[in-house]
Amino acid sequence: MPAVDAITPIDPHAWRTDFPILETRIRGTCPLIYLDNAATAQRPRQVIQAMVSAYEEHYANVHRGVHWLSDQSTDLYENSREKVRSFINAVHCHEVIFTAGTTAAINLVARSWGDSQVKAGDEILLTMMEHHSNLVPWQQLAERTGCTIRFIPVRDNGTLALDNIDELVTERTKIVAITAISNVLGTINPLQEIISKAHAVEAKVLVDAAQSAPHEVLDVQQLQADFVAFSGHKMMGPSGIGVLYGRETILERMPPFMGGGSMIRRVRLDGFESGDLPAKFEAGTPPIVPAIGLASAIEYLSRIGIAAIREHESLLTQRTHQLLQEVDGVRILGPGPAQTAGIVSFVLDRIHAHDVAQICDRHGVAIRAGHHCAMPLHKALGVNASNRASFYFYNTLDEVDRLAAALKDAKKIMRRA
Amino acid sequence: MYWRNKEQITQVMMHSEEEIYQEHVLDHSDDPYHRGRCIDATHAHEDDNPLCGDVVRVELRIQDQRVAEAWFDGEGCCISLASASMLMEELEGKTVQDVRNFGAEQMLSLFRAKLTPNRQKCCLLSWKVVQSALYSPTNDATGNGETG
Numbered sequence: 001m002p003a004v005d006a007i008t009p010i011d012p013h014a015w016r017t018d019f020p021i022l023e024t025r026i027r028g029t030c031p032l033i034y035l036d037n038a039a040t041a042q043r044p045r046q047v048i049q050a051m052v053s054a055y056e057e058h059y060a061n062v063h064r065g066v067h068w069l070s071d072q073s074t075d076l077y078e079n080s081r082e083k084v085r086s087f088i089n090a091v092h093c094h095e096v097i098f099t100a101g102t103t104a105a106i107n108l109v110a111r112s113w114g115d116s117q118v119k120a121g122d123e124i125l126l127t128m129m130e131h132h133s134n135l136v137p138w139q140q141l142a143e144r145t146g147c148t149i150r151f152i153p154v155r156d157n158g159t160l161a162l163d164n165i166d167e168l169v170t171e172r173t174k175i176v177a178i179t180a181i182s183n184v185l186g187t188i189n190p191l192q193e194i195i196s197k198a199h200a201v202e203a204k205v206l207v208d209a210a211q212s213a214p215h216e217v218l219d220v221q222q223l224q225a226d227f228v229a230f231s232g233h234k235m236m237g238p239s240g241i242g243v244l245y246g247r248e249t250i251l252e253r254m255p256p257f258m259g260g261g262s263m264i265r266r267v268r269l270d271g272f273e274s275g276d277l278p279a280k281f282e283a284g285t286p287p288i289v290p291a292i293g294l295a296s297a298i299e300y301l302s303r304i305g306i307a308a309i310r311e312h313e314s315l316l317t318q319r320t321h322q323l324l325q326e327v328d329g330v331r332i333l334g335p336g337p338a339q340t341a342g343i344v345s346f347v348l349d350r351i352h353a354h355d356v357a358q359i360c361d362r363h364g365v366a367i368r369a370g371h372h373c374a375m376p377l378h379k380a381l382g383v384n385a386s387n388r389a390s391f392y393f394y395n396t397l398d399e400v401d402r403l404a405a406a407l408k409d410a411k412k413i414m415r416r417a
Numbered sequence: 418m419y420w421r422n423k424e425q426i427t428q429v430m431m432h433s434e435e436e437i438y439q440e441h442v443l444d445h446s447d448d449p450y451h452r453g454r455c456i457d458a459t460h461a462h463e464d465d466n467p468l469c470g471d472v473v474r475v476e477l478r479i480q481d482q483r484v485a486e487a488w489f490d491g492e493g494c495c496i497s498l499a500s501a502s503m504l505m506e507e508l509e510g511k512t513v514q515d516v517r518n519f520g521a522e523q524m525l526s527l528f529r530a531k532l533t534p535n536r537q538k539c540c541l542l543s544w545k546v547v548q549s550a551l552y553s554p555t556n557d558a559t560g561n562g563e564t565g
């Protein structure tokens with residue numbers, strides 16, 4: 001038998017004590033079962049405290065003052081950048097651009113890189129499972145430039161249909177923008193394969209890592225992606241902070257996106273010279289304390305261990321698939337647990353997703369209902385709306401059982417039992 | 418252990434929330450009144466709630482300033498289907514002016530079950546579509562209806 005790295009299994013109950021919000025009783029009485037982690041995760045005391053201390057002890061504007069407090073604040077902000085660099089294994093710190101989130105990061109690329117590199121006749125390749133954040137900015141680019149958007153289709157089982165990939169990735173392809181993990185189906189996409197196809201025709205690749213950064217190892221050097229975007233709030237950091245990783249050589253040649261303070265070297269009345277990386281892309285006062293919060297979240301994540309998180313979520317997903325399959329009239333969207341991260345979307349026969357979520361809420365179970373910002377994908381799957389349960393390491397098997405019980409109750413209340 | 422015993426929770430739920438899914442609501446959503454197309458419609462309108470993907474189309478036959486027939490079709494949650502069904506029943510025979518005067522508050526009280534603001538949107542979708550339909554004559558309307 002080959003040696004397997006031993007992963008210490010996670011005891012979610014031990015970690016939960018760090019999360020005050022998980023003690024919440026819905027309407028004052030019913031324990032909260034938070035299964036909406038793909039929308040946003042909760043944050044532990046340590047992250048909240050890191051932000052409180054930053055405000056109480058170290059806060060001033062960054063890169064601006066010569067005074068002591070500004071140096072403190074700048075150090076913390078730049079140390080956060082180093083934490084992110086090491087978390088994603090980027091070569092340089094200045095390849096890490098702080099943004100407001102995944103959406104802002106993708107828009108930055110579509111505007112700055114897109115407007116300068118893409119012209120009519122060029123092609124952008126997306127997949128049919130993209131979040132609107134990784135679709136609309138490209139549609140806007142197409143409106144501005146006249147380029148064409150093409151899509152890698154999704155199979156009925158929720159995986160990407162790569163059979164015709166060689167017809168989709170051509171010399172006309174300028175960029176492939178693809179999600180690492182579908183926020184609806186949970187599907188883990190074969191990034192490596194798609195990235196090497198794209199690079200073979202000298203197309204760039206942007207990876208939307210919003211759903212993978214909190215749950216999967218992200219190594220930008222190994223991945224060879226040109227751009228990677230993710231959000232702090234889905235990995236226990238605060239909202240209002242996100243990251244754009246870009247390869248140094250590409251970022252250097254990109255024009256600044258937003259103009260303002262910090263991003264310049266020199267300004268005259270008749271023009272400006274833009275500053276160096278990463279400042280060039282961080283116009284204005286940045287999200288200073290949110291960046292510090294994100295660094296604290298990364299520290300916390302590293303203490304648990306991404307591999308252990310993945311293992312635990314895999315148990316939760318397997319159990320969810322198993323219990324949901326036992327409920328008559330449930331259709332699970334997406335592939336089986338082996339190919340998915342901790343996300344399970346489903347529809348109940350003849351019960352609308354809203355009604356399901358409403359009845360789950362009575363049981364304290366917070367799940368999502370709707371199209372989860374992926375309307376084209378829902379259309380392709382032939383459903384108007386679905387329900388989604390999404391996990392993090394602090395969820396328990398017991399909570400999955402409560403979800404299944406709530407679904408049975410929904411069937412009873414709606415007279416579908 | 419953060420979990421309370423099950424009986425306690427169920428009890429609490431029964432008392433803390435008024436039942437939305439009452440018999441009359443479920444009856445309407447399971448077997449809606451006039452769900453389908455209105456042949457000879459003089460007025461029609463369609464709208465959706467992109468947030469939840471619900472779509473409602475309303476078709477009216479207005480004759481002598483009265484709603485002679487009201488039909489709806491669409492996809493939606495229990496609340497939006499049931500409310501549309503109740504509204505179609507309510508509209509028939511009313512004058513166009515009465516329908517215009519039929520306000521959101523009246524729609525909510527027609528529904529009877531109490532709704533949170535979030536679900537009120539579902540309940541009011543078909544009502545809004547009806548209000549617009551009054552001003553939307555179909556192409557082949559004969560001109561004896563309301564053109565607004």
Ligand SMILES: Cc1ncc(COP(=O)(O)O)c(C=O)c1O
Binds near residue numbers: 039211
């Ligand atoms: C796959 C994916 N991409 C992009 C986003 C957008 O992230 P944000 O809203 O933090 O910008 C999300 C989250 O909603 C997502 O799940």
